[in-house]
Amino acid sequence: MTVPGRGMRPGSTPNPQANLWRRALVTVARGELRRLLRDRKAILLAVLVPMLSYPALMYGSQRLGQISQRQIEEREVRVGVDLSALPSGLLDDVRARLAQVGSGVRFEDLDLADVVQAAARGPLDGAVRTRAEERLKDDLDGLLVAWLNGAAPVSMARDAEAHGGAVLIDRDRAAHRVALVFHRASEDGLGVSAQVLGPLRQLADELESRALANGLGDDPALAFAFEARDVAPPEDSKGLALGRFLPLIAVVVLLSGGAFAALDAFAGEREQGTLETLLVQPVPTWVLAWGKFSVVLATALAAWISNVASLLITIEVGLFELPDGAAAGGLDAGRTLVAGVVFLPTVVLMAAALCFLAARARTFREGQHYLLPATLIAVALASPAMAADVKLDYLLALVPIMGPSLALRDAFAGVLAWPAALTAFAASLGWAALALSRITRTLDAERLLQAPAPKGLDPAGDAARRSLRVGLVSVAAVYIAGGALQSWDLVAGLTLTLWVLVLGLALYLGYANRRAFGGSLARALALVKSSGQTSSALSTLGWVSAGLLAGPALTQVGRFILEQQSRFLPLPSGGAAEGLMGTLAELSLPALLVLFALSPGITEELLFRGAILRGLAIDRGRVLPALFTQAALFAAMHASIHRFAITFALGVVLGALTLRSGTVFAAIALHTSYNAVAVLADRLPSVDFGHPLWWLGVLPLLVRLR
Amino acid sequence: MNANAERHAVETRQLAKTYADPGKKGVVHALEGLDLECRYGEIYGLLGPNGAGKSTTLRILATMLAPSAGSALVDGVDVAREPLEVRRRIGFLSATTGLYQRLSPRETLQYFGALHGMPKERLEERIAELFDAFRMHDFADRRCEHLSSGQKQRTSIARAVLHDPPVLILDEPTTGLDILATGDMIEFIEARRDSRRCVLFSTHVLSEAERLCDRIGVIHRGRLLASGTLDELRAMTGETWLDGVFRALVKNAQGRAPAPFEEGAPA
Numbered sequence: 001m002t003v004p005g006r007g008m009r010p011g012s013t014p015n016p017q018a019n020l021w022r023r024a025l026v027t028v029a030r031g032e033l034r035r036l037l038r039d040r041k042a043i044l045l046a047v048l049v050p051m052l053s054y055p056a057l058m059y060g061s062q063r064l065g066q067i068s069q070r071q072i073e074e075r076e077v078r079v080g081v082d083l084s085a086l087p088s089g090l091l092d093d094v095r096a097r098l099a100q101v102g103s104g105v106r107f108e109d110l111d112l113a114d115v116v117q118a119a120a121r122g123p124l125d126g127a128v129r130t131r132a133e134e135r136l137k138d139d140l141d142g143l144l145v146a147w148l149n150g151a152a153p154v155s156m157a158r159d160a161e162a163h164g165g166a167v168l169i170d171r172d173r174a175a176h177r178v179a180l181v182f183h184r185a186s187e188d189g190l191g192v193s194a195q196v197l198g199p200l201r202q203l204a205d206e207l208e209s210r211a212l213a214n215g216l217g218d219d220p221a222l223a224f225a226f227e228a229r230d231v232a233p234p235e236d237s238k239g240l241a242l243g244r245f246l247p248l249i250a251v252v253v254l255l256s257g258g259a260f261a262a263l264d265a266f267a268g269e270r271e272q273g274t275l276e277t278l279l280v281q282p283v284p285t286w287v288l289a290w291g292k293f294s295v296v297l298a299t300a301l302a303a304w305i306s307n308v309a310s311l312l313i314t315i316e317v318g319l320f321e322l323p324d325g326a327a328a329g330g331l332d333a334g335r336t337l338v339a340g341v342v343f344l345p346t347v348v349l350m351a352a353a354l355c356f357l358a359a360r361a362r363t364f365r366e367g368q369h370y371l372l373p374a375t376l377i378a379v380a381l382a383s384p385a386m387a388a389d390v391k392l393d394y395l396l397a398l399v400p401i402m403g404p405s406l407a408l409r410d411a412f413a414g415v416l417a418w419p420a421a422l423t424a425f426a427a428s429l430g431w432a433a434l435a436l437s438r439i440t441r442t443l444d445a446e447r448l449l450q451a452p453a454p455k456g457l458d459p460a461g462d463a464a465r466r467s468l469r470v471g472l473v474s475v476a477a478v479y480i481a482g483g484a485l486q487s488w489d490l491v492a493g494l495t496l497t498l499w500v501l502v503l504g505l506a507l508y509l510g511y512a513n514r515r516a517f518g519g520s521l522a523r524a525l526a527l528v529k530s531s532g533q534t535s536s537a538l539s540t541l542g543w544v545s546a547g548l549l550a551g552p553a554l555t556q557v558g559r560f561i562l563e564q565q566s567r568f569l570p571l572p573s574g575g576a577a578e579g580l581m582g583t584l585a586e587l588s589l590p591a592l593l594v595l596f597a598l599s600p601g602i603t604e605e606l607l608f609r610g611a612i613l614r615g616l617a618i619d620r621g622r623v624l625p626a627l628f629t630q631a632a633l634f635a636a637m638h639a640s641i642h643r644f645a646i647t648f649a650l651g652v653v654l655g656a657l658t659l660r661s662g663t664v665f666a667a668i669a670l671h672t673s674y675n676a677v678a679v680l681a682d683r684l685p686s687v688d689f690g691h692p693l694w695w696l697g698v699l700p701l702l703v704r705l706r
Numbered sequence: 707m708n709a710n711a712e713r714h715a716v717e718t719r720q721l722a723k724t725y726a727d728p729g730k731k732g733v734v735h736a737l738e739g740l741d742l743e744c745r746y747g748e749i750y751g752l753l754g755p756n757g758a759g760k761s762t763t764l765r766i767l768a769t770m771l772a773p774s775a776g777s778a779l780v781d782g783v784d785v786a787r788e789p790l791e792v793r794r795r796i797g798f799l800s801a802t803t804g805l806y807q808r809l810s811p812r813e814t815l816q817y818f819g820a821l822h823g824m825p826k827e828r829l830e831e832r833i834a835e836l837f838d839a840f841r842m843h844d845f846a847d848r849r850c851e852h853l854s855s856g857q858k859q860r861t862s863i864a865r866a867v868l869h870d871p872p873v874l875i876l877d878e879p880t881t882g883l884d885i886l887a888t889g890d891m892i893e894f895i896e897a898r899r900d901s902r903r904c905v906l907f908s909t910h911v912l913s914e915a916e917r918l919c920d921r922i923g924v925i926h927r928g929r930l931l932a933s934g935t936l937d938e939l940r941a942m943t944g945e946t947w948l949d950g951v952f953r954a955l956v957k958n959a960q961g962r963a964p965a966p967f968e969e970g971a972p973a
Contacts, residue, residue, distance in 0.1 A: 020823055023820070023823070024820070024821055024823070027817065027820040027821055028821070031806075031809075031817045034808075034809070034813070035806055035808045035809060038808040038849075039808060272804040272805070272806065272807060273802045273803050273804025274803075274804050274805065274806055276770065276798070276800060276802065276803060277798070277803055277804075277818070277865070280769065280793050280798040281793060281818060281821040281822065282790045282791075282793040282794040282821070282823070283790070283793075283821050284790065445765075445770040445771060446771055446772065449765065449770060
């Protein structure tokens with residue numbers, strides 16, 4: 001049955017080897033590509049459908065926008081008018097302007113004294129709102145009211161504009177305020193504002209300059225003429241408009257386009273049972289990994305190029321007009337080239353990331369589950385490019401995806417800062433190289449062939465899975481139950497949340513996990529080292545003091561993170577913590593420290609760095625994922641997008657400290673100290689916690705960590 | 707084939723493999739000092755219950771896993787030092803081996819032949835030979851996803867012996883196959899012996915081992931308890947049937963009888 005073989009004698013080492021590997025790599029890549037291309041449905045979904053959807057989507061949305069705009073302008077609306085407070089000269093001016101308003105708006109003189117009074121008393125958006133809303137509930141779509149506001153500084157005109165009104169200054173330099181009250185949420189309200197505001201603002205401007213002329217005794221226009229003139233050539237405006245959303249499209253298209261190839265090449269190979277066969281071929285693993293990676297890269301690039309081409313054609317053909325009034329016209333080829341080159345390492349990085357992701361999955365389906373979080377992270381990193389005011393600087397240039405995204409945007413807009421752009425390029429090259437240097441690991445047989453132990457027989461795996469589950473439950477419980485408790489009574493609610501809910505969850509998880517830790521609750525909570533050794537009281541004391549001393553420096557790091565983040569994610573005005581401290585003014589300093597520093601320090605650390613991190617990190621091969629997972633849970637529990645980065649970083653630091661010191665005490669000390677600094681900074685303003693000398697407090701920790 | 711008497715087709719010395727598993731005792735000892743010798747022109751069966759270390763042994767021999775200690779030679783080549791050279795000399799097939807769904811048998815063989823660096827003409831020649839030998843012409847150009855399990859099995863075998871390896875390693879090759887396909891498989895294994903190749907396979911099906919093997923190694927908890935022809939094992943233990951032989955060996959090794967050996971199920 002078997003045929004004696006004549007070729008491929010064992011021992012005939014081919015020469016030169018490099019040539020052989022290159023041919024093997026091409027073989028792998030071609031094999032992958034051939035199998036990929038045979039799955040027509042996937043190709044259709046990954047490349048063709050998104051490509052064709054641009055023209056359809058853009059044309060459709062644009063048409064819809066135009067139609068609704070026209071409808072708003074053509075709408076018949078009624079505006080109630082009470083301008084009885086205006087002096088006759090001014091009244092005539094206003095009436096003249098209103099006469100210019102299109103026929104769709106009908107003005108009716110009414111007695112709106114109640115609205116006028118309310119408006120005159122308070123800020124425009126305060127008391128007047130309730131009064132006005134009552135009137136708007138009738139069949140009126142807008143109210144135009146006026147009142148005397150006393151002598152006004154000229155700058156008030158600007159002030160009022162922000163509230164949808166205008167300040168009219170009469171010849172006696174008394175300011176009359178005219179407010180247009182409308183409801184933005186209703187289309188009729190929008191129609192009113194679109195048609196009435198313009199003429200009134202124009203009048204306000206004219207009166208303002210007239211008043212200025214009176215005051216200065218001359219026409220200020222002669223002394224100082226101001227005019228805005230956009231000197232940006234069309235390609236700049238167009239480039240900026242395009243560059244702002246291209247990075248976002250890029251990451252989504254790259255991930256979705258490359259995902260199928262990556263899943264097929266790694267997870268699919270495992271699922272089909274062909275991986276074993278592949279790994280016993282006389283070809284080094286790196287050749288296999290690179291062959292697969294190159295196909296993922298090629299597919300991602302193909303998706304990206306076809307998508308961008310489709311997008312650009314859609315715009316060039318005029319199916320879609322860019323925002324910001326950027327005119328259609330030729331796109332600068334040089335800029336497109338620079339943008340492409342700047343972004344290329346990021347394409348490589350993302351293709352590599354897809355390979356890592358897909359290699360972790362046992363099945364195609366499991367791999368698909370990993371895609372959504374990955375896409376969210378990539379989109380989050382690319383989205384700062386959407387904001388034109390986020391500048392590309394050296395720090396942001398180092399961030400993967402973010403730096404190149406900003407550089408891509410600036411390259412299209414023609415305002416590329418070369419040093420920063422080169423930094424972004426070099427940094428992303430570095431990231432890509434780092435990812436590529438590890439690509440061989442995607443096919444690490446020792447890891448891939450280890451079968452998961454069945455449930456129940458694997459206390460470690462059970463503990464890790466349970467820790468993740470309890471972690472997710474904790475986030476939800478603290479958010480819902482804790483939130484409810486604290487809105488009922490802040491002090492009692494916070495105490496209950498921390499000492500009952502959080503501590504209870506920690507104790508439950510530690511107790512449930514104890515089997516994986518030789519039956520020891522103390523080990524499961526990281527109160528003693530995982531080896532079971534009790535650390536000496538002196539050593540624990542050392543860690544605690546080191547943790548306490550490092551708090552102020554960590555606060556400074558946190559402040560730095562917030563500052564950097566506020567460049568593209570501004571903090572809401574009136575920090576939450578400041579408001580909190582205000583309402584707790586009656587509490588004594590020790591009480592505050594116990595409530596806001598010591599309590600969260602002990603309870604949150606026992607839950608996150610004690611029970612959850614210990615449970616997740618029990619599998620030694622997964623310590624780093626465990627570290628980041630618990631930090632993400634910790635950050636999610638704080639339920640604030642603004643504080644996510646800072647609480648995540650804090651979680652990583654505290655987690656690393658726990659892993660390194662072996663017990664949770666150092667993290668308790670550092671967390672307590674970090675929170676205490678926030679309390680003390682409010683109560684003891686004389687102490688400068690921002691002083692660089694606080695960094696000396698990190699030294700004991702560094703010495704111990706060494 | 708240069709089958710000199712001193713060199714074994716497969717030879718392991720004190721082979722050990724430990725997996726890190728901090729959840730339990732810190733590590734799991736899958737293999738603890740395994741000594742194995744298989745000759746050319748011989749079918750060697752590695753017999754043992756699930757979890758005994760059969761797969762680990764075969765995967766080390768196939769260079770997929772690295773040994774933690776000890777050494778293993780395949781066709782005289784050390785698996786740890788020259789894994790690629792070892793891979794040129796083995797064919798590997800396991801129960802979980804699959805095929806690329808969207809490739810035909812011909813394309814599958816072309817793909818793996820190219821990875822073996824076989825010259826194109828020689829490869830086509832060899833593929834034609836294998837299609838004859840395994841009666842594969844009817845479905846040579848049909849996609850693997852449309853093949854019957856027997857056709858798939860023949861494709862997998864053809865793939866494993868494409869480069870005519872001196873050592874064929876089969877990890878539970880008959881698991882989950884219908885009887886016809888298994889018959890093909892047994893015929894094929896015997897044909898390999900006749901052409902002076904070494905076939906090393908693992909199984910927990912006793913009848914299979916009894917029928918096919920020239921020699922049998924009984925493996926339990928990562929150690930080789932005994933090795934020899936069926937007659938030698940009978941003489942060693944005083945038992946007639948392999949079932950009894952196996953139980954006697956394990957009892958001897960740990961001082962108590964194991965659970966009855968069940969055909970086709972984990973013992």
